[in-house]
Amino acid sequence: MASTRRPGTAGRPPTGTSDGRPTSRDVARRADVSQATVSLVLGGKWQGRVSPRTAETVRAAAQALGYRPNLSARSLRLGRARTALLVVPALTGDYFARVHAGAARTAAEHDFGVVLYPSPEGTGPAVDPFGSARAALDGVIASSMAPDALAALHEGGLPLVMLDTDPEGDRAAATVNFDVADGMRQVAGHLLGLGHRRLAHLAAAVDSWTFGVRARTLAQAVARTPGAELLTEAGDLTIEDALSAATRALTAVPRPTAVICDDDVLAAGACKAARRLGLRVPEDVSVTGFDDLSLATALEPELTTVRLPAEEVGAAGMRALLDVLAGREAGTAVLPVQLVRRGSTAEPPTGVRPCHR
Amino acid sequence: MASTRRPGTAGRPPTGTSDGRPTSRDVARRADVSQATVSLVLGGKWQGRVSPRTAETVRAAAQALGYRPNLSARSLRLGRARTALLVVPALTGDYFARVHAGAARTAAEHDFGVVLYPSPEGTGPAVDPFGSARAALDGVIASSMAPDALAALHEGGLPLVMLDTDPEGDRAAATVNFDVADGMRQVAGHLLGLGHRRLAHLAAAVDSWTFGVRARTLAQAVARTPGAELLTEAGDLTIEDALSAATRALTAVPRPTAVICDDDVLAAGACKAARRLGLRVPEDVSVTGFDDLSLATALEPELTTVRLPAEEVGAAGMRALLDVLAGREAGTAVLPVQLVRRGSTAEPPTGVRPCHR
């Protein structure tokens, strides 16, 4: 008989079964089986344990009720959520969209989910991503984050895979990187091969492993080439900043004949600066980008740039995380990149020897 | 004494307390209080119920153990997750990043979270967003999705707020829109006022409310202006497609003097097409965009376009959802938009009367 409201009953949350959202018990009642049977059937592990007839009944009832398993209950019970957090510094541009797509695809193949967390702080320390990313998580994939940002991520005590970040940091369980050094070497080789000798490096004013590598590699390549010189200007990854940095570079005396940019956005700024200075690209000055964003082909002329296999880095990152979660060894992967030659580069203008002023 | 393994004990998931992740019971043990006290203290509702001294002890223990509450358990118990799903058709460009930022900011103010779901299908029907978005959800905000996509979203049985979508669809609990009609009127007025009479509409080949409104409004504005004529070409929202559609428009005879684009990406394609045809922007042909993406200022000349308050639509959407969840009435909001005049528009070329071929 109904006892007079026992202690614990009082603590019942506002959303009982009257909430409208059917539970597996509702399905069980309707199919006239036990709740456990429902779980078995819908969990797909009923083979040889539940009769096909019953299984069908259960599925019909679930369908009729529009039943969806409660995710919280499932992951509470399982202790795992089959979910990874993908932390990215920004959502601008299509690069991170592609990383996400790759990660999500691979995750789905293993019945995993990915929740995306665009860090409000950019590449810097993420402010409590675990508080904001409202999901139960099994692991974290961090793309292009600064080293000190990773510390905060590591606090979570979750397996961490880093993409496009310093592989020397020993915080991560696994690392996936691009061969950015090779990419920059390809750029330098392309321009140097075209005959350029006065180069400007439009560097990203961002403390990030990838940009450090780009700067060092470029400096080395130039140093190895007799007669070649390198001028460096830095700017934030915004059009506005790129414009002013590029303007500084292009008004230097003697004027560089090529501007090597750390990023396609910077390259867009460089093209804008060139045009405003009355310089034609590529006749008067060559410009290169990096990343091969959709922006690269939105410009006219289209940018010569380095294509990064963004989807693949996302996929490889997810695979690495799955390996770690399964207790398997997850190595450090380095993905090849490729220079895409388009309209923004050409031979340097002739007759513009030292007599340029 | 340890009984001989009772029934239910067998079902214990692999991750017990030995998993390494501390639970509130671990904190309780360490602080030498009951688990309930821990919950009270860390839940911030201990005022006048737990002595400050005890509270401090608990916090210290939690800190020392690196305790983080288990989200699954919390939302299972609460029956609500304080989390919204934001469904967007794509992550390219910075528009949706801004919508997300606005929604996340407002959510955070109410201790809510936002999980972002980039629909792999673009504006079309989302394939089981609830399966992929691995989080317990209280509601859904859908931005710029096609009408039939919303049906699938509504299946979830969750409150649905729509952004930038047909307000006539009765599926949503609330709607937030831009005054796109006004935006298009501003564009048309600007160009017509400059003296343009032969206009081309570079339309987005996307079945979406917002583009329908843009087309209708533009047609009306042109029809109301004596001597004005409108040519329409449609293309997907890619540079490549925009380029060919714009090329068709710009090779029409007589050539239009202005190209009104449904979107900044289309406008970038139009600029590219113009340049390839040897036409100068804006001297020979004016081009307008829509959205004011960062792309708009990456180009030279910068695009005259319509700025949409993206962050605000995200914030308003989140507010509407919070209202619905609280049982309050959530009206339909319409946000004002503004034409931003930049370098891509000017008076039509003179002396290019009918004698242009």
Added chain:
DNA sequence: ATGAAAGCGCTAACAA
């Protein structure tokens, strides 16, 4: 082939 039961970690009512 099916059911009963336990308990994942948490919150909140109630007892003490």
Added chain:
DNA sequence: TTGTTAGCGCTTTCAT
């Protein structure tokens, strides 16, 4: 002021 207790919905073992 603090502890006890029930139970959110689910998965899984064991008993039937």
